[in-house]
Amino acid sequence: MARLAVAACFLLAVAAMSSYIVHVAAAHAPRSSLSRPRAYGSFLRDQLPTQLQDPAPVVHYSYRHAATGFAARLTGRQAAHLETQPSVLAIVPDVMLQLHTTMTTSFLRLLASSGLIPAADGATDVVIGVIDTGIYPQNRASFAAATKHLPRQLRLHTVSKSPLDNIGHGTHTASTAAGSAATDAAFYKYGKGTAVGVAPGARIASYKACWQTGCASSDVLAAFDEAIADGVDVISISVGDNRKPQKFHKDSVAVGALRAIRKGIVVSASAGNTGPAESTVTNVAPWLLTTGASTINCRFPDTVVLGNGETFTGTSLYAGSPVRATEIPLVYGGNVGSRFCEAGKLNSTMVAAKIVLCDYGINGGVAKGEAVKLAGGAGAILAGVKDFGEFAYANPHMFPRTAITFASTEKIMKYLSTDASPVTTVLFHGTVVGRIPTSPRIPSFSSRGPNRRAPEILKPDVIAPGVNILAAWTGESSPTGLGTDRRRVQYNIISGTSMSCPHVSGVAALLRQARPDWSPAAIKSALMTTAYVLDNAGNVIKDMSTGKASTPFARGSGHVDRNRPLDLGLVYDADADDYVSFLCALGYTADQIAVFTDDDPETDCLTHTGSAGDFNYPAFSSVFNPNMDNVTQRRTMRNVGCNFRATYTANITSPAGVRVTVKPRKLRFDARQRRRDYEITFFTPQGAGNLTDKYTFGSIVWSDGERSVTSPIAVTWPWPAPQVVAM
Ligand SMILES: *[C@@H]1O[C@H](CO)[C@@H](O)[C@H](O)[C@H]1NC(C)=O
Ligand SMILES: *[C@@H]1O[C@H](CO)[C@@H](O)[C@H](O)[C@H]1NC(C)=O
Ligand SMILES: *[C@@H]1O[C@H](CO)[C@@H](O)[C@H](O)[C@H]1NC(C)=O
Numbered sequence: 001m002a003r004l005a006v007a008a009c010f011l012l013a014v015a016a017m018s019s020y021i022v023h024v025a026a027a028h029a030p031r032s033s034l035s036r037p038r039a040y041g042s043f044l045r046d047q048l049p050t051q052l053q054d055p056a057p058v059v060h061y062s063y064r065h066a067a068t069g070f071a072a073r074l075t076g077r078q079a080a081h082l083e084t085q086p087s088v089l090a091i092v093p094d095v096m097l098q099l100h101t102t103m104t105t106s107f108l109r110l111l112a113s114s115g116l117i118p119a120a121d122g123a124t125d126v127v128i129g130v131i132d133t134g135i136y137p138q139n140r141a142s143f144a145a146a147t148k149h150l151p152r153q154l155r156l157h158t159v160s161k162s163p164l165d166n167i168g169h170g171t172h173t174a175s176t177a178a179g180s181a182a183t184d185a186a187f188y189k190y191g192k193g194t195a196v197g198v199a200p201g202a203r204i205a206s207y208k209a210c211w212q213t214g215c216a217s218s219d220v221l222a223a224f225d226e227a228i229a230d231g232v233d234v235i236s237i238s239v240g241d242n243r244k245p246q247k248f249h250k251d252s253v254a255v256g257a258l259r260a261i262r263k264g265i266v267v268s269a270s271a272g273n274t275g276p277a278e279s280t281v282t283n284v285a286p287w288l289l290t291t292g293a294s295t296i297n298c299r300f301p302d303t304v305v306l307g308n309g310e311t312f313t314g315t316s317l318y319a320g321s322p323v324r325a326t327e328i329p330l331v332y333g334g335n336v337g338s339r340f341c342e343a344g345k346l347n348s349t350m351v352a353a354k355i356v357l358c359d360y361g362i363n364g365g366v367a368k369g370e371a372v373k374l375a376g377g378a379g380a381i382l383a384g385v386k387d388f389g390e391f392a393y394a395n396p397h398m399f400p401r402t403a404i405t406f407a408s409t410e411k412i413m414k415y416l417s418t419d420a421s422p423v424t425t426v427l428f429h430g431t432v433v434g435r436i437p438t439s440p441r442i443p444s445f446s447s448r449g450p451n452r453r454a455p456e457i458l459k460p461d462v463i464a465p466g467v468n469i470l471a472a473w474t475g476e477s478s479p480t481g482l483g484t485d486r487r488r489v490q491y492n493i494i495s496g497t498s499m500s501c502p503h504v505s506g507v508a509a510l511l512r513q514a515r516p517d518w519s520p521a522a523i524k525s526a527l528m529t530t531a532y533v534l535d536n537a538g539n540v541i542k543d544m545s546t547g548k549a550s551t552p553f554a555r556g557s558g559h560v561d562r563n564r565p566l567d568l569g570l571v572y573d574a575d576a577d578d579y580v581s582f583l584c585a586l587g588y589t590a591d592q593i594a595v596f597t598d599d600d601p602e603t604d605c606l607t608h609t610g611s612a613g614d615f616n617y618p619a620f621s622s623v624f625n626p627n628m629d630n631v632t633q634r635r636t637m638r639n640v641g642c643n644f645r646a647t648y649t650a651n652i653t654s655p656a657g658v659r660v661t662v663k664p665r666k667l668r669f670d671a672r673q674r675r676r677d678y679e680i681t682f683f684t685p686q687g688a689g690n691l692t693d694k695y696t697f698g699s700i701v702w703s704d705g706e707r708s709v710t711s712p713i714a715v716t717w718p719w720p721a722p723q724v725v726a727m
């Protein structure tokens with residue numbers, strides 16, 4: 001007790017400290033490579049006046065590759081003082097980033113029957129750096145080739161500080177990118193087959209930056225620092241900031257990624273799970289390869305049969321003992337204590353031996369099932385929400401539980417309100433692979449454009465499988481993440497753009513192996529311009545939130561195609577200087593740009609011309625202001641095809657209400673002329689004021705008759721003004 005009181009007095013006396021990332025001008029960074037944290041400690045003593053020396057700052061990281069600077073615990077006054085120093089470029093509060101899995105709110109996906117599953121070879125010289133929750137290679141067939149070389153820390157089980165994955169997310173993403181072929185993979189009876197990563201020959205370097213609470217931005221930057229120092233070829237990061245996108249120099253992923261890209265490393269990131277609302281996409285810097293989610297042709301359906309004979313299809317990963325096909329009384333959570341089925345709020349007298357319909361929201365789907373189980377219920381049905389349209393979440397639960405769409409929910413609510421003694425039967429069907437419903441489709445959760453930080457850069461870039469994905473899991477945690485769940489599994493089925501990102505990382509690794517001289521921007525261009533937009537029925541990939549055709553704000557350039565990027569003619573390339581021009585166009589200061597470049601002398605933006613829309617992106621997003629009737633953007637194409645001599649012709653599908661011109665319409669390449677420029681102009685002949693849609697979409701295809709290079713076009717009207725976060 002006494003000691004506690006002393007501690008409390010001490011806390012009152014000192015100012016609160018919190019963690020900051022401090023970007024230091026390269027000219028002021030400690031020269032010695034020895035003991036950088038100590039060198040930054042003395043840097044701080046030099047920078048802080050005597051009255052601010054106490055409490056002493058604690059340096060916990062120094063950065064050399066992903067940034068120049070350090071992370072330290074500082075008081076607010078110390079941080080404010082440092083920010084005014086010429087040696088400090090920027091000071092950024094440490095924030096928590098989130099894993100982009102939907103597990104906690106209920107989600108999943110599958111590899112075995114995905115079209116992305118490659119032949120079991122390739123990319124053996126390529127290293128994919130996975131920044132995540134660590135990895136669990138022990139006794140996992142997906143990592144069989146690697147376990148011979150396990151580092152010591154992994155074998156010693158010091159779980160919290162070692163890179164051993166005690167959550168499962170990092171094991172899942174790593175095996176999706178580069179897991180070896182594992183036969184007889186399944187999550188119980190679901191998704192049975194051979195699980196294999198997209199680039200099974202590639203090696204994995206795992207960087208643990210994420211814990212149960214999330215991923216501190218200072219840890220993420222440290223992970224980039226190590227990955228760059230290690231010389232990985234691809235970085236895969238299924239993590240993001242769920243807030244509005246920050247300015248790029250304050251965003252650890254953007255900073256680490258641009259430094260990595262300047263070293264030739266491809267950086268692949270997840271788009272986020274906050275759809276279907278617009279402007280929800282995260283990881284929006286043009287140098288990132290940003291991936292949204294798609295479905296695959298494998299489902300886990302069940303049938304909900306009501307007492308009145310109506311039937312609905314649900315989705316479930318119920319893996320417990322078989323449920324008898326008998327009628328069971330059905331109640332709505334809202335009538336038995338808690339519409340969201342929150343633990344402890346359900347009345348067990350009213351819930352006992354019944355199936356409970358639970359509303360979406362507040363707690364995750366797994367927690368709802370758990371609450372119903374604790375209250376003595378026989379099963380749970382998770383209601384759909386309007387915005388999610390045709391989408392329903394599956395969960396790897398032991399308890400009989402299904403998730404249904406919004407339309408089904410409305411009908412069941414009607415039945416509940418009109419029938420005196422409502423009953424239901426739920427029939428679980430296991431895994432169904434088929435062409436109906438069509439695939440791929442875009443799940444409602446996948447985050448959408450437009451890009452709030454740089455509206456001229458269309459995001460997400462591509463989509464890849466992210467719903468109900470089977471991949472390796474940790475032995476240190478249950479498939480649901482619940483402490484009460486005692487199960488340990490080799491594989492788990494989960495969902496999220498977290499699962500989409502490593503698919504694209506794997507394809508990027510294959511392409512890196514095949515085209516070692518291509519820049520990260522060229523690899524990205526190849527993946528985007530060869531992506532497909534039609535589903536297996538030949539229609540435009542559908543958006544599950546609307547049931548209608550998706551737009552480029554949901555699908556980006558389309559679904560990544562593992563087979564086409566090699567057989568490609570032209571790329572939209574970009575180098576370090578292009579990224580500087582882009583930052584200049586957005587109004588970044590020389591200090592802010594130096595966070596990415598270490599430039600000394602300073603960048604002079606007067607020598608960098610062009611608008612943000614002129615950045616050599618493989619997609620077009622044009623934003624009209626109220627007083628404009630045309631927008632022009634410039635591009636450069638590089639011929640990387642085996643035909644030196646080739647003539648490409650533009651074929652444009654104009655967005656509704658917009659006239660599009662391209663100059664020139666033909667690009668002629670030969671052995672000496674491997675690069676060609678063109679200009680694209682978007683006109684609104686009748687004035688944009690005539691138009692009612694906020695956005696319209698089209699595409700441009702450059703083709704030489706054999707190969708084609710396709711880019712989506714998005715046009716944003718000024719009404720209402722696009723929501724751009726203040727700089
Ligand atoms: C639970 O429901 C029963 C039956 O309707 C009722 O008698 C009881 O008071 C309820 N318990 C609580 C805590 O509300
Ligand atoms: C395009 O817009 C600019 C002003 O933004 C205007 O000066 C120019 O005449 C327009 N060009 C055409 C061809 O309409
Ligand atoms: C241009 O694209 C449209 C739509 O895809 C297609 O119908 C047309 O044949 C194409 N034109 C040429 C010249 O390739």
Ligand SMILES: *[C@@H]1O[C@H](CO)[C@@H](O)[C@H](O)[C@H]1NC(C)=O
Nearest residue numbers: 656657658685686687690691
């Ligand atoms: C503009 O409005 C007029 C009158 O309603 C209509 O006839 C015309 O087609 C519209 N133009 C465009 C580009 O939508």
